[in-house]
Amino acid sequence: MHWTSHDIRLANRFAVLRHIITEGQxxxxxxxxxxxxxxxxxxxxxxxxxxxxxxxEVGQQExxxxxxxxxxxxxxxxxxxxxxxxxxTYVHVELFDLNLGVLARAHRVLAPxxxxxxxxxxxxxSAVEEGIARxxxxxxxxxxxxxxxxGQVDREGGVTxxxxxxxxxxxPMRDLISQRIRLPVYLDNPxxxxxxxELWFGASRGYDDVAVLTLATGVGAGLAVGGxxxxxxxxxxxxxxxxxxxxxxxxxxxxxxxxxxxYVGAPGIxxxxxxxxxxxxxxxxxxxxxxxTPAKRTPxxxTPAKSTGxxxxxxxxxAEALAAQDPRAGEVAAVTARHLGVAIANLVNLVNPQxxxxxxxxxxRLGRYLLDEVCAVVAREALxxxxxxxxxxxxxxxxxxxxxxxxxxxxxxxxxxxxWG
Amino acid sequence: MHWTSHDIRLANRFAVLRHIITEGQxxxxxxxxxxxxxxxxxxxxxxxxxxxxxxxEVGQQExxxxxxxxxxxxxxxxxxxxxxxxxxTYVHVELFDLNLGVLARAHRVLAPxxxxxxxxxxxxxSAVEEGIARxxxxxxxxxxxxxxxxGQVDREGGVTxxxxxxxxxxxPMRDLISQRIRLPVYLDNPxxxxxxxELWFGASRGYDDVAVLTLATGVGAGLAVGGxxxxxxxxxxxxxxxxxxxxxxxxxxxxxxxxxxxYVGAPGIxxxxxxxxxxxxxxxxxxxxxxxTPAKRTPxxxTPAKSTGxxxxxxxxxAEALAAQDPRAGEVAAVTARHLGVAIANLVNLVNPQxxxxxxxxxxRLGRYLLDEVCAVVAREALxxxxxxxxxxxxxxxxxxxxxxxxxxxxxxxxxxxxWG
Numbered sequence: 001m002h003w004t005s006h007d008i009r010l011a012n013r014f015a016v017l018r019h020i021i022t023e024g025q026x027x028x029x030x031x032x033x034x035x036x037x038x039x040x041x042x043x044x045x046x047x048x049x050x051x052x053x054x055x056x057e058v059g060q061q062e063x064x065x066x067x068x069x070x071x072x073x074x075x076x077x078x079x080x081x082x083x084x085x086x087x088x089t090y091v092h093v094e095l096f097d098l099n100l101g102v103l104a105r106a107h108r109v110l111a112p113x114x115x116x117x118x119x120x121x122x123x124x125x126s127a128v129e130e131g132i133a134r135x136x137x138x139x140x141x142x143x144x145x146x147x148x149x150x151g152q153v154d155r156e157g158g159v160t161x162x163x164x165x166x167x168x169x170x171x172p173m174r175d176l177i178s179q180r181i182r183l184p185v186y187l188d189n190p191x192x193x194x195x196x197x198e199l200w201f202g203a204s205r206g207y208d209d210v211a212v213l214t215l216a217t218g219v220g221a222g223l224a225v226g227g228x229x230x231x232x233x234x235x236x237x238x239x240x241x242x243x244x245x246x247x248x249x250x251x252x253x254x255x256x257x258x259x260x261x262x263y264v265g266a267p268g269i270x271x272x273x274x275x276x277x278x279x280x281x282x283x284x285x286x287x288x289x290x291x292x293t294p295a296k297r298t299p300x301x302x303t304p305a306k307s308t309g310x311x312x313x314x315x316x317x318x319a320e321a322l323a324a325q326d327p328r329a330g331e332v333a334a335v336t337a338r339h340l341g342v343a344i345a346n347l348v349n350l351v352n353p354q355x356x357x358x359x360x361x362x363x364x365r366l367g368r369y370l371l372d373e374v375c376a377v378v379a380r381e382a383l384x385x386x387x388x389x390x391x392x393x394x395x396x397x398x399x400x401x402x403x404x405x406x407x408x409x410x411x412x413x414x415x416x417x418x419x420w421g
Numbered sequence: 422m423h424w425t426s427h428d429i430r431l432a433n434r435f436a437v438l439r440h441i442i443t444e445g446q447x448x449x450x451x452x453x454x455x456x457x458x459x460x461x462x463x464x465x466x467x468x469x470x471x472x473x474x475x476x477x478e479v480g481q482q483e484x485x486x487x488x489x490x491x492x493x494x495x496x497x498x499x500x501x502x503x504x505x506x507x508x509x510t511y512v513h514v515e516l517f518d519l520n521l522g523v524l525a526r527a528h529r530v531l532a533p534x535x536x537x538x539x540x541x542x543x544x545x546x547s548a549v550e551e552g553i554a555r556x557x558x559x560x561x562x563x564x565x566x567x568x569x570x571x572g573q574v575d576r577e578g579g580v581t582x583x584x585x586x587x588x589x590x591x592x593p594m595r596d597l598i599s600q601r602i603r604l605p606v607y608l609d610n611p612x613x614x615x616x617x618x619e620l621w622f623g624a625s626r627g628y629d630d631v632a633v634l635t636l637a638t639g640v641g642a643g644l645a646v647g648g649x650x651x652x653x654x655x656x657x658x659x660x661x662x663x664x665x666x667x668x669x670x671x672x673x674x675x676x677x678x679x680x681x682x683x684y685v686g687a688p689g690i691x692x693x694x695x696x697x698x699x700x701x702x703x704x705x706x707x708x709x710x711x712x713x714t715p716a717k718r719t720p721x722x723x724t725p726a727k728s729t730g731x732x733x734x735x736x737x738x739x740a741e742a743l744a745a746q747d748p749r750a751g752e753v754a755a756v757t758a759r760h761l762g763v764a765i766a767n768l769v770n771l772v773n774p775q776x777x778x779x780x781x782x783x784x785x786r787l788g789r790y791l792l793d794e795v796c797a798v799v800a801r802e803a804l805x806x807x808x809x810x811x812x813x814x815x816x817x818x819x820x821x822x823x824x825x826x827x828x829x830x831x832x833x834x835x836x837x838x839x840x841w842g
Binding site: 004005008152161162208209221223225230231232233234235236237238239240242243244245246247249254256339342343345346347349350351352353354380381383384385386388389390 | 425426429573582583629630642644646651652653654655656657658659660661663664665666667668670675677760763764766767768770771772773774775801802804805806807809810811
């Protein structure tokens with residue numbers, strides 16, 4: 001039995017706050033109508049949030065034939081939430097008010113030689129401190145810091161279990177950060193952060209069963225069940241990028257072959273270009289030698305920064321060529337869409353989600369050009385029932401990882417509030 | 422928000438009854454210890470079940486230094502539960518007491534010419550009536566009838582949406598049956614029935630996140646999240662048999678290619694024999710012509726009964742040859758285990774279950790010979806984190822589909838009981 005009455009209380013607390021954040025100003029009956037909760041439950045939850053200072057009563061609204069209704073709104077400056085996106089090449093920090101509006105940003109570039117734990121930690125701490133200083137708030141206004149790190153994360157223990165590109169294993173990242181910045185820290189990975197951002201503020205709002213796909217250098221999925229992030233036995237769920245699509249196919253950095261990631265992640269798309277259009281001029285940087293040999297990627301090897309830079313530039317060049325309806329680029333897009341479509345059909349058949357969201361920087365760049373063909377492939381490959389129940393959409397959020405990380409901090413803060421009554 | 426306090430109440434009701442059924446005789450403090458529920462909650466739930474006549478107080482147990490504790494047990498004859506397993510070749514009915522002990526059985530063979538809705542319905546009704554007559558109980562003692570039908574089922578509407586081998590679509594099976602037998606009917610498919618039987622009475626008892634794989638002529642999975650069956654957007658979740666393992670691989674009856682089912686379902690195993698050991702004598706019946714040509718299987722085509730009989734006989738011959746350590750049979754087992762292992766690794770990486778259970782008649786026959794090699798493949802193919810969290814086991818239940826169907830009837834009955842307090 002996973003769920004207790006405390007869990008439901010907490011989920012309802014999230015639902016009420018989420019509705020007020022997204023609507024701006026609402027009355028209690030409006031919250032009741034939108035959430036399906038009883039008026040009594042809404043009244044209790046609103047009282048809690050008023051008591052915490054997270055909400056304010058900002059006015060009265062006439063109601064036809066009844067008493068005027070009190071209008072509620074979030075008190076945005078009651079607290080600051082910090083979202084940190086740690087990647088192989090940078091640390092990006094955003095600070096949010098309680099409406100999840102951005103108050104400040106800070107950024108650090110990680111050179112390829114700076115992947116040791118102490119080095120990454122130093123950048124995280126200095127970027128967070130810079131962000132807090134920019135906000136000009138008292139330190140105790142900061143309710144928490146959510147941190148996304150690549151790889152597998154033991155969330156309960158706050159430990160980075162495994163980060164393929166860095167040779168990190170069992171790094172107690174949460175405690176290392178919180179010892180330095182003396183604030184509550186919540187650790188998870190980008191796929192799960194993006195999923196939570198999607199559920200609160202994105203295309204997934206109001207859906208129960210969702211798959212949020214992160215397409216980047218690495219590829220992953222966040223699964224939501226009943227409107228909540230599904231974590232699996234030890235927070236390892238969602239490694240869709242490392243499911244086999246082509247038995248005995250392309251070698252993957254995980255040590256296996258034919259993984260989804262090797263066909264739809266950025267390095268996989270570069271490989272499609274090498275195979276289909278090596279002389280197209282699409283390959284940028286050191287990959288543009290046209291020799292058709294992929295960079296050797298084995299588990300635990302650091303990715304050279306030049307290679308990541310080349311990925312970004314090549315994907316950008318591909319997007320431009322697609323915008324210009326270049327036929328060579330079209331071939332690359334078609335083969336990418338085909339692999340992505342079959343891999344999504346696998347998810348649709350297994351999980352039967354209401355919504356599949358494409359997120360991550362590769363989806364940001366290429367999603368609009370791939371979406372129609374991906375939908376056509378899914379229509380062919382998925383079973384009729386699950387296919388009819390599923391919609392595929394692009395993620396509308398600009399920085400879902402920092403927003404999701406900050407949302408983890410908000411959820412953590414609300415989770416520590418004592419239940420009333 | 423899927424879960425309400427009613428849902429939790431119901432899940433707790435299930436947990437208490439399940440513990441009493443599996444333990445036989447227990448006291449309230451023992452239920453409290455086993456379920457993690459509070460003593461007050463257990464007391465309320467036990468009172469409800471006593472009131473319903475489903476439990477009895479059967480004695481007193483001395484307790485060290487305290488008052489004697491009342492011993493509780495199920496009243497097995499308070500109700501009868503019917504489980505019906507409808508397949509392409511037979512209808513099997515089992516009737517259970519409230520301890521889920523088998524009271525009676527009835528069986529009907531379906532000839533290949535008898536796949537029309539009215540014909541199947543007639544067999545279901547007559548087998549259920551025969552079973553009830555054999556039990557010699559009043560009709561109102563029967564609490565409900567659970568029916569498993571192959572294919573996709575709209576559970577809420579009680580409709581068989583799609584049954585590939587029968588060309589059935591949108592058949593309102595639940596209402597057709599209940600109009601005839603005038604009892605509450607609960608409809609679902611074999612993968613989901615097996616999963617519920619596993620969660621209540623099998624290897625999955627006490628686990629939260631589980632995948633139960635049904636290996637038969639068709640292949641499917643039941644996913645459990647938080648100890649409850651996960652259904653997805655429209656009860657379509659679990660079509661693991663129709664996820665692509667080999668892009669552009671073997672043609673599948675679903676219309677796609679390279680589906681898991683075409684490598685690990687019974688017809689797929691027969692195809693391995695044709696490819697690897699056509700002259701081994703393993704192929705039985707009409708398939709034993711050794712010409713290497715698979716039977717044409719397109720969506721909606723009926724499976725000839727001879728072919729299904731051949732499958733059963735061939736899988737049985739393969740099991741015997743494996744028991745005798747026949748090397749040709751070993752090759753077939755190895756290639757089957759490899760495909761099954763990679764397909765399970767996909768599930769492990771995506772869903773991160775605590776337990777994967779192999780069920781269905783093919784697993785019953787071959788599971789013991791495949792398990793070690795399957796585990797070795799999963800160890801190689803799955804990511805280290807999710808792999809470490811997962812155990813793979815064979816289903817210990819003899820007839821999980823009828824037991825699970827009866828359990829749907831029990832869950833349905835308990836779900837209709839009014840909440841107290």
